[in-house]
Amino acid sequence: MAFESGILEQGLGAADEAALHRNEPPPGWLLEAIGAHRVRAVLAPLAVLVVVLVGWQSLCESGAVSPLILPSPLAIAEAFIKDGPNLLAAATVTTIEALTGFVLGNILGFVLAVAFLYSELSRRTVYPLAMAAQAVPIVAVTPALILWFGNGMAPKIFVTMFLVFFPMLVNALRGLRNADTEVMELLYTLSATPLQQLRMVRMPASVPFVFNALKISACACFVAAIVAEWVAADRGIGYLIVLYGSQYRMPQVWAAVLIGTAISMAVYGLVVFAEARVAPWLNRRKRPISD
Amino acid sequence: MSSITVPDLAADAAGGSEPGTGPAGIPWGLVLPPVLFVVALVALWAVLSAAGLIPRYILPAPGAVLNEFTRNYAVLARHAAYTSGEAVAGFIIGNAAAVLMAIVFSYSGLLKAAFYPFALISRAIPIVAFTPLLVIVLGRGLPPVIAVVAIAVYFPAFLNMMRGLASADVDYHEMLHTLSASRWQRLKMVDLPASMPYLFAALKVSASVAFICAIVAEWIGANVGLGYLVVISGQYFKLPTLWAAIIVAAVLTLLLLALVVLAERALRRWTAAPGEI
Amino acid sequence: MASQPGESGLSIRDVGMVYRRGEQVTTALVGCSLEIPEGNWASLIGASGCGKSTLLRILADIVRPTSGTALVGGVTPAEARAARTFALVSQQSTMLPWRKILANVELGLEVAGVDKVERKRRAEEAIELVGLKGFEQAFPSELSGGMRQRAAIARALTLKPRFLLMDEPFGALDEITREKLNFELLRILKETSATLLLVTHSISEAIILSDTVAVMSPRPGRISHVVDIGFGHERTGAMRDDPQFGAYESELRHALHGPAGAPRPMATPSPSHALA
Amino acid sequence: MASQPGESGLSIRDVGMVYRRGEQVTTALVGCSLEIPEGNWASLIGASGCGKSTLLRILADIVRPTSGTALVGGVTPAEARAARTFALVSQQSTMLPWRKILANVELGLEVAGVDKVERKRRAEEAIELVGLKGFEQAFPSELSGGMRQRAAIARALTLKPRFLLMDEPFGALDEITREKLNFELLRILKETSATLLLVTHSISEAIILSDTVAVMSPRPGRISHVVDIGFGHERTGAMRDDPQFGAYESELRHALHGPAGAPRPMATPSPSHALA
Amino acid sequence: EELTKLSVVLGYVPNVESFGAEYALKQGYFKDEGLDVTVIPAGQGVDQVQMVSAGTVDIGISNPEQILAGVAQGAKFKVFASEFQKTPMAMTCRKDSGIEKASDIAGKRVGVKTPAKPFFDLFMSKNSIDPASVTTTSIGPNDISVLISGQIDCEVTTFAFNEPRLIEAAGVPVNVFSFGDYGLNSQVDSYFVSDAFFADPAKKELLVKYLRAEQKAWMEFFKDPAGAAKFMVEGGFTDGLDLDQQTYQAEKQALYMKDAFTAEKGFMWVNLDTWKETAQNALASKVTDKLIDPTDLLSTEILEKVAPPKM
Numbered sequence A: 001m002a003f004e005s006g007i008l009e010q011g012l013g014a015a016d017e018a019a020l021h022r023n024e025p026p027p028g029w030l031l032e033a034i035g036a037h038r039v040r041a042v043l044a045p046l047a048v049l050v051v052v053l054v055g056w057q058s059l060c061e062s063g064a065v066s067p068l069i070l071p072s073p074l075a076i077a078e079a080f081i082k083d084g085p086n087l088l089a090a091a092t093v094t095t096i097e098a099l100t101g102f103v104l105g106n107i108l109g110f111v112l113a114v115a116f117l118y119s120e121l122s123r124r125t126v127y128p129l130a131m132a133a134q135a136v137p138i139v140a141v142t143p144a145l146i147l148w149f150g151n152g153m154a155p156k157i158f159v160t161m162f163l164v165f166f167p168m169l170v171n172a173l174r175g176l177r178n179a180d181t182e183v184m185e186l187l188y189t190l191s192a193t194p195l196q197q198l199r200m201v202r203m204p205a206s207v208p209f210v211f212n213a214l215k216i217s218a219c220a221c222f223v224a225a226i227v228a229e230w231v232a233a234d235r236g237i238g239y240l241i242v243l244y245g246s247q248y249r250m251p252q253v254w255a256a257v258l259i260g261t262a263i264s265m266a267v268y269g270l271v272v273f274a275e276a277r278v279a280p281w282l283n284r285r286k287r288p289i290s291d
Numbered sequence B: 001m002s003s004i005t006v007p008d009l010a011a012d013a014a015g016g017s018e019p020g021t022g023p024a025g026i027p028w029g030l031v032l033p034p035v036l037f038v039v040a041l042v043a044l045w046a047v048l049s050a051a052g053l054i055p056r057y058i059l060p061a062p063g064a065v066l067n068e069f070t071r072n073y074a075v076l077a078r079h080a081a082y083t084s085g086e087a088v089a090g091f092i093i094g095n096a097a098a099v100l101m102a103i104v105f106s107y108s109g110l111l112k113a114a115f116y117p118f119a120l121i122s123r124a125i126p127i128v129a130f131t132p133l134l135v136i137v138l139g140r141g142l143p144p145v146i147a148v149v150a151i152a153v154y155f156p157a158f159l160n161m162m163r164g165l166a167s168a169d170v171d172y173h174e175m176l177h178t179l180s181a182s183r184w185q186r187l188k189m190v191d192l193p194a195s196m197p198y199l200f201a202a203l204k205v206s207a208s209v210a211f212i213c214a215i216v217a218e219w220i221g222a223n224v225g226l227g228y229l230v231v232i233s234g235q236y237f238k239l240p241t242l243w244a245a246i247i248v249a250a251v252l253t254l255l256l257l258a259l260v261v262l263a264e265r266a267l268r269r270w271t272a273a274p275g276e277i
Numbered sequence C, D: 001m002a003s004q005p006g007e008s009g010l011s012i013r014d015v016g017m018v019y020r021r022g023e024q025v026t027t028a029l030v031g032c033s034l035e036i037p038e039g040n041w042a043s044l045i046g047a048s049g050c051g052k053s054t055l056l057r058i059l060a061d062i063v064r065p066t067s068g069t070a071l072v073g074g075v076t077p078a079e080a081r082a083a084r085t086f087a088l089v090s091q092q093s094t095m096l097p098w099r100k101i102l103a104n105v106e107l108g109l110e111v112a113g114v115d116k117v118e119r120k121r122r123a124e125e126a127i128e129l130v131g132l133k134g135f136e137q138a139f140p141s142e143l144s145g146g147m148r149q150r151a152a153i154a155r156a157l158t159l160k161p162r163f164l165l166m167d168e169p170f171g172a173l174d175e176i177t178r179e180k181l182n183f184e185l186l187r188i189l190k191e192t193s194a195t196l197l198l199v200t201h202s203i204s205e206a207i208i209l210s211d212t213v214a215v216m217s218p219r220p221g222r223i224s225h226v227v228d229i230g231f232g233h234e235r236t237g238a239m240r241d242d243p244q245f246g247a248y249e250s251e252l253r254h255a256l257h258g259p260a261g262a263p264r265p266m267a268t269p270s271p272s273h274a275l276a
Numbered sequence E: 001e002e003l004t005k006l007s008v009v010l011g012y013v014p015n016v017e018s019f020g021a022e023y024a025l026k027q028g029y030f031k032d033e034g035l036d037v038t039v040i041p042a043g044q045g046v047d048q049v050q051m052v053s054a055g056t057v058d059i060g061i062s063n064p065e066q067i068l069a070g071v072a073q074g075a076k077f078k079v080f081a082s083e084f085q086k087t088p089m090a091m092t093c094r095k096d097s098g099i100e101k102a103s104d105i106a107g108k109r110v111g112v113k114t115p116a117k118p119f120f121d122l123f124m125s126k127n128s129i130d131p132a133s134v135t136t137t138s139i140g141p142n143d144i145s146v147l148i149s150g151q152i153d154c155e156v157t158t159f160a161f162n163e164p165r166l167i168e169a170a171g172v173p174v175n176v177f178s179f180g181d182y183g184l185n186s187q188v189d190s191y192f193v194s195d196a197f198f199a200d201p202a203k204k205e206l207l208v209k210y211l212r213a214e215q216k217a218w219m220e221f222f223k224d225p226a227g228a229a230k231f232m233v234e235g236g237f238t239d240g241l242d243l244d245q246q247t248y249q250a251e252k253q254a255l256y257m258k259d260a261f262t263a264e265k266g267f268m269w270v271n272l273d274t275w276k277e278t279a280q281n282a283l284a285s286k287v288t289d290k291l292i293d294p295t296d297l298l299s300t301e302i303l304e305k306v307a308p309p310k311m
């Protein structure tokens, strides 16, 4: 068997060992492997999807589950068609809330991580507080938030931000500390400023962690916004879920859920794309040939 | 490590500088600042409340909340016990499943290709939509709440483990390769140890949301637990109870978080080299 | 002294290797051939970047050549690896940072499924041999560069492999430690009748440790010269005083520096192709 | 030739170093003293693990000695580091894996705030000097061991520092490349009047590159011998033929191997303290 | 003798509203009828309509609007009893907002719970209030602090005898507008089972036993509402109930449970006319897409067998 490092990025899928160890020079196998597993990366989940959908549809048609609980895929599709514009308008609102919270929360988390890295005092005092803040069941305080911020987008953005900043803080802090000792010593003897250390070593070293945090929140930010809307809103996907849910319009509920899911997957995809652009060395095998 | 001058290097490697421990072995450096901070915060809260700057319907005075703790501790403890059980069980189940799944995916390209997208999607679906289904399938009470927590919690560990299992230096892989190590040996000897920083970063994230998720889930489908207590005391406008429940939840979250941090330290002490990992 | 070339020794036949990454194409090896009969000791010398490590990594089944074939004990490197007939000491003296030295040295035996007591015994023996006694419980980061290198050698030695592939194993060692380990290695090779392929930058070390010294030309690497060393397998420090030793040394230096190269280069830079 | 010892050169006074981690206590240095006047070239030789790197890391302000003081150009290592008066080539030839070779070599200049065009020019010059032309756009992982080491040397050279601290910079290089770089280094040292402290395992390299060779005893390390090399600063490859060269060589070898040590050790293992 | 298992999901968290079931259970009235009843408390998010339709519970207690919505989505139910004759649903307004009658909300701020949104729209159209003249804002499912803080003038919906009491206890006097008085009456807390359950004569018999036992409990309630409140608060059913509010509710809710109709037909009787009104309203507010005829949905069969006291 060939040597296979198993270093593969999420979303791509592991390539065949056979495809990896070949008599060809690296780009050959790389292209081929990507080609091969691109196909598989599409076909395999598609197959699973088809099986799931067919099973789901027949389950619903058999009458074994109440339509008030689980609508059939076809009914959901129909709801999409019937209720499309409404869903899209709601999705726009939620997306704005989720993304604003996403951006603000991640900036806050990263900035805090950097501050904690350089200021012992800030870490000792603010980190426990950040943890405690994160520990507050934010959804339980949403009514209070609505008192403070009104019931527009602001409280939803706040909740989203609140749930997003912590994964970034923890991951970024770990990542920024993940810099190789030898490399840090090098920069140190070069008398690099903290900012240079940050830019040249710590940030690159933190990239895998930071992107993981972004991926975690790319999905979570929509869930957060929806849950916040669900407490009190008059627009957005969360609102539609509650309203339709209270009327047992399950196909519409699921259509709203799925549109939220689809958008957060798109954001996730964007993060993966950005990662490939920002940190090409992560998706490249460390030694192209040897693996 | 006092001889190291490169600032923070040793601490960095260890994942955080460990503040000095006092003579009694209590890490005062770690304990004191947050304690002082909390004390200051409570004092501020008390002063503002007394001055009437925080309306009672937003946040009751600390005295009222404190009174709630002394008067109503049995009720709080009962609900807290439920929520803790759910949160911890969900935390363990979710993270164990995540680690297992990441390992399976790192072994099988086909399984990964087939199910990876769904692992992602499952996180993107609002839990709210799941809950009626879970309540119907699992019945009311602990099981659906544990399921919600597990589902909500597994994702950070899953993502980070996918990354962590692939993070080991190629040199290590090459070495094990020439030793003709099995995949399992490679996992045990290289990939798992190398993925620990990733795992613990994820565990900290998920420890901090486990209770929140349990509370949201209770809100939807339970009649015990702190989430329920929050709802019902909100409904009956018993704000001291509500805030006492919130504080208990926060403290429990911090305890879980502290447990994760301690576990990480212990693991580092047993296995990790200074200046590495 | 050993069996037929290629049958059970190390065999490299017309091996070529091209590294490619996007635009960057590096031809590391072209038409390399070398036969090392089983039980023989061979060294590989050549300029930095000429492809020595690449050749070793091909034999160790880490990379597969772009063309040609490599055989280890008559089978492909992959098969040899599966059968655990060889051990590699890589140029980086790789240590798992989370394992103490003892556990790092034990690693090969642990992978091979040797039981706990036995592997501890063998690892301690090897650690003592390379002069690291007392550092069993230290982490790799607490060792000096040379000490780490010795730990990597110890790990390979615990395995008592049929084929020992070593990539500059003594590079970070001082002269005494180096020579001591040279002779320890010779003793073990004789004891176990192992076959050796050693990459080194020291011509004298190559002579001391080899039946055959192969010289590689600068990139793209090929085997340009093979010098047989007729000292037999009974070697002492005194062999250096043998006039034949000096002759081998100058022959090799000559081969290495090319027809134009002087045994001792001037202060003026030599043509850059000899370097790069 | 230069100013007063300790005033502006490198100065190590009664330095001791104890590494401690839990139970494990390693005394790396005891009462080390060494003065290298500014503009002088010095080498440090000694057994593996005797504390050479530790001494360099003390001067480079990476670790702080347990006792004694170290001065670089008359100021503490920390101040010297802040003033960027020295450059260190570490034993591991550290590269940032996400930077290509050019960017890695440019790193020191980038940190020092040299503008883009200038730093590219100087980096390319240094890359050419160490024979890595054509590999500017390769990633460190695509280089051979020796090539990475040369890239690390190039990075230090771009800085034209007052003090050059080098930890076995040529360890992974073949003889020719090594000698070529030895003389390039000498040329640069003369051009910039820099002070050199070099750790090496090659006695002849120490003689070729130094005014002073300090010999360290095995752990716990102390400076046991200092040999002044009287060759002046005009050096050629021919100096090896000077009978004085051989005399220095045997003096150093003697100093290194201790009173009991023979210049060439036997096949029998030398006492393990000399190794460990 | 073997007891027969039967489960019921309450309309809300256990409080005096569900005194009947809890007290019958406690006093063993169900057991006397040969039933082993499981009482499932409800609360936020628990949906009785979904649970009954999925078969996870036998009897559901819920609002007619929700039962009708479920039917509109394809579920098949039978309603066999109703707790309230007049809906306790109400709009609660701060006295200081000057709202004395429904039409006064023009120009005011009204906080509306999301599920009640269609309902409130219908309320405005039925009472000729221009929706544009009212500032509506959505509020959480159990949030009275917004009203207390003065951010809104009215809250929709509240129970007539629950939130208003709590709000006044917090120092804010209120006016309460019961929706029953505005053409939006419905029989809140109606008891229903799935059609299939009802079609099984053996199971139908269980409902008779169940209702008989509960009725017996309710008679105790009417004797001593304050005692009933005390029973609920101190019985350990749920934490967080307020004794003062529960006592108040117990006194008040009796007025919503008994009227001329029950005096004629009997306690807990289902009222087809009220249901017709509710079904019309459900359609008008688009909670259902079509008009549901409640005639087949309701059944007085159980009630007739139980023959509850006319009161």
Ligand SMILES: Nc1ncnc2c1ncn2[C@@H]1O[C@H](COP(=O)(O)OP(=O)(O)OP(=O)(O)O)[C@@H](O)[C@H]1O
Residues within 6 Å of the ligand: C141, C142, C143, C144, C145, C146, C147, C172, C173, C174, D019, D020, D026, D027, D028, D046, D047, D048, D049, D050, D051, D052, D053, D054, D055, D091, D219
């Ligand atoms: N970080 C550390 N922690 C503990 N002990 C250390 C550490 N670094 C070095 N040592 C110990 O200090 C001693 C000297 O190490 P040092 O690296 O200075 O040796 P050296 O002379 O450079 O050796 P070599 O020629 O092998 O590189 C060794 O015994 C080593 O084990």
Ligand SMILES: Nc1ncnc2c1ncn2[C@@H]1O[C@H](COP(=O)(O)OP(=O)(O)OP(=O)(O)O)[C@@H](O)[C@H]1O
Residues within 6 Å of the ligand: A287, A288, A289, A290, C019, C020, C026, C027, C028, C046, C047, C048, C049, C050, C051, C052, C053, C054, C055, C091, C219, D141, D142, D143, D144, D145, D146, D147, D172, D173, D174
């Ligand atoms: N992973 C890789 N990707 C691309 N090129 C590589 C890779 N590994 C080695 N090379 C190139 O192949 C050539 C030979 O490298 P190799 O490591 O075999 O040299 P070497 O003879 O071992 O040199 P040294 O003595 O310096 O270790 C070099 O030019 C190097 O740049």
Ligand SMILES: Cc1ncc(C[n+]2csc(CCO)c2C)c(N)n1
Residues within 6 Å of the ligand: B235, E012, E015, E017, E113, E115, E116, E156, E157, E158, E159, E162, E163
């Ligand atoms: C005694 C009492 N029972 C139920 C509710 C809950 N509730 C208040 S309004 C409403 C209808 C939906 O908006 C519901 C179910 C309550 N607050 N008080």
Ligand SMILES: [Mg+2]
Residues within 6 Å of the ligand: C052, C053, C054, C091, C167, D144, D145, D146
């Ligand atoms: Mg090499």
Ligand SMILES: [Mg+2]
Residues within 6 Å of the ligand: C144, C145, C146, D052, D053, D054, D091, D167
């Ligand atoms: Mg060293």
